[in-house]
Each structure stands twice: as C-alpha cells, then as structure tokens.
Amino acid sequence: MIRIVEVGPRDGLQNEARTIPTEDKVAFVDALSKAGLQEIEAGAFVSPEWVPQLADSGEVFRRIHRAPGVTYSALVPNERGLDRALEARADKIAVFTAASETFNQKNINCSIAESLRRFAPVLDRARSLKLPVRGYVSTAFWCPYEGKVPPEKARDVVVALVDAGVEEVSIGDTIGKATAAEVRDLLSRVLPLLGSVRPAMHFHDTYGQAIENVLESWRAGIRTFDCSVGGIGGCPYAPGAPGNVGTEAVVRALRDAGATVDVDLTALEGARRTAFAALGRNS
Numbered sequence: 001m002i003r004i005v006e007v008g009p010r011d012g013l014q015n016e017a018r019t020i021p022t023e024d025k026v027a028f029v030d031a032l033s034k035a036g037l038q039e040i041e042a043g044a045f046v047s048p049e050w051v052p053q054l055a056d057s058g059e060v061f062r063r064i065h066r067a068p069g070v071t072y073s074a075l076v077p078n079e080r081g082l083d084r085a086l087e088a089r090a091d092k093i094a095v096f097t098a099a100s101e102t103f104n105q106k107n108i109n110c111s112i113a114e115s116l117r118r119f120a121p122v123l124d125r126a127r128s129l130k131l132p133v134r135g136y137v138s139t140a141f142w143c144p145y146e147g148k149v150p151p152e153k154a155r156d157v158v159v160a161l162v163d164a165g166v167e168e169v170s171i172g173d174t175i176g177k178a179t180a181a182e183v184r185d186l187l188s189r190v191l192p193l194l195g196s197v198r199p200a201m202h203f204h205d206t207y208g209q210a211i212e213n214v215l216e217s218w219r220a221g222i223r224t225f226d227c228s229v230g231g232i233g234g235c236p237y238a239p240g241a242p243g244n245v246g247t248e249a250v251v252r253a254l255r256d257a258g259a260t261v262d263v264d265l266t267a268l269e270g271a272r273r274t275a276f277a278a279l280g281r282n283s
Ligand code: HMG
Pocket: 011, 014, 044, 045, 046, 047, 048, 050, 051, 075, 077, 078, 080, 081, 082, 084, 096, 107, 108, 109, 136, 137, 138, 139, 172, 173, 174, 202, 204, 234, 235, 236, 237
C-alpha cells in the first residue's frame, strides 16, 4: 500500500508570488481531505520574515475541518516553530536540513551541524509529547549552489536524522535534477541503515524525470511519496526549483506499475481546481 504525503498546501504555496487568502488555503486543505490521503502537510511554522506566504499557517490549522484518519503535519525549524505547531494542534512535525552546506545556510541560516543541534530539543519535546517527527534531507542529489552532492554526504545526513530519533526521513531532490541511476545508488546506500525509520521520497520535477524516479524508488522498496496536486511548488531558497511531482501523475504511474494507491482521483482533481483558482491559474 502506498502512502501519499500531499505537500501542496506547504511546498506548493510557499513559493507563490501572490498572497493567497487564508480562506483559500483552508478550502484547499479541506478539498484535499476528501481524497483519502493519509497525510497532508498543511503549513509551516517557520519565520514569517523568511516565508511570508505561510505566515498564517496557525490560522489555517485552526480553521480546517480535520478528516478522521488524516495526519495534518507542518514544518518546524526550531523550538519557536514547535511552540507554534503545538498551539495549532499539528498532528506531526517535520524538521528539515540538507545535504549541502550552502543550501542549508541560504534556507535556514545555519550549518548542517548547527541545524542538527537545534533539532535536539525539538525532538526531545516531541518525544515526550508522543508527537511524530519527520526529518527532511534537502538537496540529497543536487544543490542549486554547489552542484552534484556526493551520495556519502546525503547518506551521512540521513543517518544523523535517524540517530536523532525521527520516525520518518524524507529524501529530497529539491531542484528536480536527480536521475534514476542516482536515486538507485543513494537508496542502495541508505535503506540498509534506516532500521525502523520509514523512508519517503520527495521529488521536484524540472527535467521530466520525477515520475521515473518515483518508479525507481518504488522498485527499490519505497512506499511513501511526497507530491502536490497539479505539481505546484518550489523552494524560495532554491533558485530554479520548480513544482513538486504531481500527485495525480504519481497515483496513475504507481497504479500502472501494479501498486495499490487508495486515493480518490476525482476528489484530487477537485482539490487541484481549488488550488489553481486560488493561484489564478487556468485549469
Ligand atoms: P534566523 O533569522 O537565523 O532566526 O532564521 P533567529 O533564530 O535568529 O530569529 C530571528 C527572529 O525570527 C526572532 O524574532 C525569532 O523569534 C524569529 P525577533 O526576536 O527578531 O523578533 N523566529 C521565528 N518566528 C516565528 N516562527 C519561527 C521562528 N524562528 C525564529 N519558527 C530560521 C532561522 C530557521 C527561523 C529561518 O531561516 C527560516 O524560517 N527558514 C525557513 C525557510 C523555509 O521555510 N524554506 C522552505 C522550506 S524547506 C523546503 O522547501 C525543502 C523541502 O520541501 C524538501 C525539498 O524539497 O528538498 C522541505
């Protein structure tokens, strides 16, 4: 069974030039909640100075209609973010770092080692509250500033997050440049080291390789995929980062390959129309 983590309301909306009204974000999440997805990343408790597009995430969490069985998660960069996530009653948090130093500096203003130190108290508190934590490793294949990232570096950061106590690790191709061979190579290094930590893959789609990479990951044993309806998305601190791989395309490709994906494509299409209307895009 495939787990889809719909990141459209966070990754999809964080990079938009236009300000999207809170009620449109709420309508988008509510539309996604009808699609049978297991998890929706509904916002980010990051600095509103750094990502003003998601400054109203607390309000979004307060106003959404939570569907039973759906996990509503959010990005958290530090303890301040955790406080806000708890106040908003997020079901799960995601800490995030990178395999490339330059990207990490640009994105969260600190080194990889410093980010891991910052996560320690966040993870301690989450553990005592029984709040599930995902750890993201961005630029696991390519960095917009440093170019090709050595797979050993990505592996080491994954292992550091596993050692820190996350229960899920999401490996990110932030600028959508990975090839299937690179995906195969990294997964062969990383998967044996995860223990009980669940792996997820997070592909952006720049060169039309994301679906092939999803399928390659599936063949390697991955069952959790991050994607966004209509392929919206991108990181404001990764120049050239385009949209996430589209949820509908992932569902169709995995089903064609023989996987069971229990989501409602008609409801996803409704959610995509809601998002595109909010973004002023043609459907
Ligand atoms: P900083 O400026 O170094 O933070 O930013 P600071 O600790 O020095 O604090 C400065 C001010 O920000 C203080 O306020 C803090 O209280 C406030 P002041 O005292 O000046 O009034 N502050 C906060 N306010 C609200 N919520 C918070 C928070 N933290 C500090 N959580 C920081 C460091 C990490 C906060 C900043 O760099 C940041 O928020 N970065 C986030 C950037 C981001 O969200 N990027 C996109 C998400 S990552 C991504 O897209 C990749 C992914 O999709 C995977 C992939 O594709 O690879 C996940």
